[in-house]
Amino acid sequence: MKATARRQWAEWLVTLPSFVWLTALFVVPTLLVFAITFRAPTPDGGFGKEWTLTTFWSLGNPNYPAIIWRTIWVSTVATLGCILLATPMGYYLAKADERRRRWVLLLVILPFWTSFLVRIFAWKVLLHPDGFLKHALEWMHLVKPDTTLLYNVWAVLLVMVYTELPFAILPIYAAAEKFDFRLVEAAKDLGCGSFRAFCSVFVPGIRVGLLTAFLMVFIPSLGSYVVPDIVGGPTSEMLGNKIAQRAGPDRNLPHAAGLSAILAVTMLAPLAGYMALRKQGTPGSDLMEKGA
Amino acid sequence: MRPSRVPAIVTWAVILFFYLPIAVLVVNSFNASRFGGTWEGFSFKWYVKLFQDESIWMALSNTLIVAAGATVCSMVLGTCGAFALHRYAGSKLQKWHYGVIYMPLVLPEILMGLSLLLFFVAVRVQLGLWTIFVAHVTFCLSYVAMTVLARLQDFDYSIVEAAQDLGAGWRVTVLKVLLPMLAPGILAGGLLAFTLSIDDFVISFFVAGPGATTLPIKIYSMIKYGKPPMINALSALLLLVTFLCVLVSQWISHRKGKTGA
Numbered sequence: 388m389k390a391t392a393r394r395q396w397a398e399w400l401v402t403l404p405s406f407v408w409l410t411a412l413f414v415v416p417t418l419l420v421f422a423i424t425f426r427a428p429t430p431d432g433g434f435g436k437e438w439t440l441t442t443f444w445s446l447g448n449p450n451y452p453a454i455i456w457r458t459i460w461v462s463t464v465a466t467l468g469c470i471l472l473a474t475p476m477g478y479y480l481a482k483a484d485e486r487r488r489r490w491v492l493l494l495v496i497l498p499f500w501t502s503f504l505v506r507i508f509a510w511k512v513l514l515h516p517d518g519f520l521k522h523a524l525e526w527m528h529l530v531k532p533d534t535t536l537l538y539n540v541w542a543v544l545l546v547m548v549y550t551e552l553p554f555a556i557l558p559i560y561a562a563a564e565k566f567d568f569r570l571v572e573a574a575k576d577l578g579c580g581s582f583r584a585f586c587s588v589f590v591p592g593i594r595v596g597l598l599t600a601f602l603m604v605f606i607p608s609l610g611s612y613v614v615p616d617i618v619g620g621p622t623s624e625m626l627g628n629k630i631a632q633r634a635g636p637d638r639n640l641p642h643a644a645g646l647s648a649i650l651a652v653t654m655l656a657p658l659a660g661y662m663a664l665r666k667q668g669t670p671g672s673d674l675m676e677k678g679a
Numbered sequence: 680m681r682p683s684r685v686p687a688i689v690t691w692a693v694i695l696f697f698y699l700p701i702a703v704l705v706v707n708s709f710n711a712s713r714f715g716g717t718w719e720g721f722s723f724k725w726y727v728k729l730f731q732d733e734s735i736w737m738a739l740s741n742t743l744i745v746a747a748g749a750t751v752c753s754m755v756l757g758t759c760g761a762f763a764l765h766r767y768a769g770s771k772l773q774k775w776h777y778g779v780i781y782m783p784l785v786l787p788e789i790l791m792g793l794s795l796l797l798f799f800v801a802v803r804v805q806l807g808l809w810t811i812f813v814a815h816v817t818f819c820l821s822y823v824a825m826t827v828l829a830r831l832q833d834f835d836y837s838i839v840e841a842a843q844d845l846g847a848g849w850r851v852t853v854l855k856v857l858l859p860m861l862a863p864g865i866l867a868g869g870l871l872a873f874t875l876s877i878d879d880f881v882i883s884f885f886v887a888g889p890g891a892t893t894l895p896i897k898i899y900s901m902i903k904y905g906k907p908p909m910i911n912a913l914s915a916l917l918l919l920v921t922f923l924c925v926l927v928s929q930w931i932s933h934r935k936g937k938t939g940a
Contacts, residue, residue, distance in 0.1 A: 398767045402776055405760030405820060409779040412817045416794035417786075423797050433800050472693055479686035491690060493929060498697050501921045502878050504898045505914040509700035511902070512707060512911070517717075519703050549700075552693065581683040602785075610787020612881060617902060627789045634793055634885065640800065647793045651786075658785065 420651065423644040432638040442641040446649070451629075455649065458626040461540065462608035465547040469555035469604045470597060472548070477559035477596070478589060481566060492560070499553045507617050510546045511537065514618065538620030546614050551607065555600040562596020563589075595665070602661045609654055626650050701918060708911035725912040735913065738897035741808060745893060746876040749815035754869045756816070757823025758861065764824070765831040783821045791818060792885030799886060806888030814886045815876045822875060823868035830864030 424442055426434040476495075480488055498506060513520045514536040524530045536542060570592065574584040590597070612627030619625075626646060633643035711722035729735065760780060767773050783791060795814050799806060842856045843849075858865075880895035887896060901910045 398763065398770065398772065401759050401763040401766070402772055405756045405763070405824065406772075406776050406779065408756055408820065409783070409817065412795065412798070412813065413783055413791070414779060416798035417790070419797045419801060420790070420794045423801075472689060475686040475689040476693060479690045482686075491694070493925070494694050494697070497922065497925055498701070500874060500925055501701075502895070502898070502914070502917050504880055504895055504902065505704070505910075505917055506700070508898070508902050508910060508914060509704040513700045513703050549696070552697075585683075606785060607787050610789040612789050613899075627787075630789055630793060631884075634796060640797060643793055644797060647790055651790060654787070 417651075420644050420647045423641050424648050426641050428639045428641050432640065434641050442645050445642065446645045451646075451649075454624055454626055454629060455653070457540070457623070458609060458650075459653065461544060461547070461623075461625065462605055462611075465544055465551065465608050466555075466601055466605040468544070468548045469552050470559070470600055472552060473555035473559045473600060474590065474593075474597070476556050477563035477593065478585065480556075480560045481563035482568065495553055495556050503550065504613065506550060507546055507614055510542070510549065511618055514542055537618055538623075540619065540623040542618040543615045543623045543625075546618050547608055547611060550614065551604045554603040554607075558599035558603060559593060559596045562593035562599075566592045598661060598664060602657065605657055606654055610650060626653075704911055705915045705918065708908070708915040710908075710911075713908060725908045726916075729909050729912045729916075732909070734892070735894075735897060738892045738894045741892060742877055742894040745808060745812050745815055746873050748812050749819050749876045750869050750873045752812075752816045753819035753823045753872045754865055757820045757868055757872075758827050758865050760820070761824040761827035761831060762857075764828055765834070766836075780821050780824050783818055784825065788818075788879075788881040789885075792882040795882065796885045806886060806891070808888075808891040810886045810888065811883050811891060811893065814882050815879060818879075818882065819872035819876055822871050823865070826868035826871060827861060827864045830861060830867075834860065 423434055424446075425438050425440065427437065427439045427441055429435050480491055483491065512518055515521065516535060516537070518536075521530070521536055524536075525532060530536070566589065570588050571584050574588045575581070579588075610627050611625060612631050615623050615625045615628055616631070619628075626649070630643050630646045630650070633639050633646060708725060709721050709723070710718055711724065712719035760776065764773055764777055764780070792814070795810075795817070796806075799810050804810060838860070839852055839856060842852045847855070878895065879893075880899060883893050884896055884899070887893070892900075898910060898913065901913075
């Protein structure tokens with residue numbers, strides 16, 4: 388009896404530092420986002436003490452549905468683009484020999500360790516009207532001299548894929564490494580073509596990795612702010628830009644909180660879906676392993 | 680049947696895609712031209728201008744101060760938290776504890792940035808370098824805890840029990856047994872925390888007060904409001920530093936692997 392009491396005391400002692408820190412500085416602030424949506428802004432840039440619905444109604448701004456819709460479709464396309472590129476890479480990495488795999492993985496991780504802003508800025512230089520890529524494409528007669536490569540939604544998509552791709556490659560590679568490639572051989576022996584074997588044997592075999600990659604790319608994409616801010620324009624604004632604008636130059640914190648609450652709610656759907664699928668998916672994959 | 684070449688082609692095309700913008704940036708940093716569209720001769724002038732700009736050095740020192748503090752703090756809190764998660768796994772308290780450690784890793788940065796700004800305004804804290812430090816500890820903590828937790832998975836508790844059976848008190852057990860054995864995990868977590876803190880822009884941008892400029896905030900304002908050739912030079916230097924760090928750490932771990940085998 389005394390031992391359990393001691394054990395419990397010790398548990399609280401080692402749990403409290405991180406638990407208290409994160410409760411005070413993560414849980415409480417996150418709840419504040421929802422609470423402050425129902426406060427009025429004050430002229431000094433803070434928020435009032437009374438509860439009000441004015442901010443909540445002002446979120447009905449007719450521009451917002453378009454921005455929310457764009458945030459969702461841009462994130463979806465960027466995520467699918469990442470997965471489309473990362474899946475063959477995972478296959479290649481899992482089948483490559485040890486030395487080559489180490490090098491390719493290093494080359495994939497290296498950009499991840501370099502400054503996020505620098506990588507985005509590099510694209511701004513590359514896509515600039517006077518930049519290298521524009522000149523090269525013009526020389527190949529692929530674009531007209533008056534086409535702008537920068538400040539549109541395509542530039543945002545391209546750079547989002549660029550910055551998020553390592554987050555898709557790593558989980559897909561981790562799943563591919565555990566995949567039993569004899570299954571692909573078996574399918575081919577039974578007369579299946581390479582592409583068909585890839586789609587109907589390899590892809591279902593790494594579905595847990597694909598799911599993780601989806602989540603790892605999709606959720607940060609929903610909240611992206613820097614990429615559309617630097618390479619995007621007024622026609623490619625996303626929810627993140629609006630939040631930053633309301634919190635910064637406009638200094639209307641309740642409004643920024645309301646938009647963030649919308650972002651949080653948008654994010655919950657894929658997160659809940661992922662949790663449900665993972666719970667469901669685990670016994671299935673166990674069965675596969677036992678069968679193999 | 681011949682194996683398909685498509686995966687290899689995609690892989691090397693992606694690697695090219697990864698490095699093309701970086702290469703162009705580095706080449707441009709030596710371009711004498713102000714706008715970088717055409718090559719106007721090799722020049723170091725942007726590097727010279729960069730070294731003469733004092734505000735950049737100020738921002739760099741702010742960044743390093745915040746990163747060092749946040750790394751140490753998050754290493755202590757994160758290790759403690761990871762230990763609790765592992766040792767008392769399965770209890771109700773640890774389920775909640777795991778939740779609050781895991782969630783910051785999933786949420787987009789902008790949400791954390793805004794929520795911390797609201798919190799600091801609500802408790803009437805003056806924004807400054809101090810608030811950036813607190814914010815960085817908050818997100819680094821989770822990364823350290825997860826890294827240490829991964830190392831704890833193959834940790835053998837019988838060693839701790841053996842130490843205690845041999846008469847070691849809890850202080851000796853922690854200092855002489857537990858910490859040395861967990862050191863690689865804690866250091867890996869600390870390294871990750873340091874890198875993330877140095878590179879963080881979004882969260883810092885929200886909670887920075889006037890005058891509290893870190894290097895990413897400085898780079899952002901340079902990108903937004905002019906001075907492109909100087910950022911080329913700064914970016915090239917930053918890339919050089921990261922590439923060297925990664926190569927050295929790879930070389931060390933490779934050598935270790937060889938001697939250990």
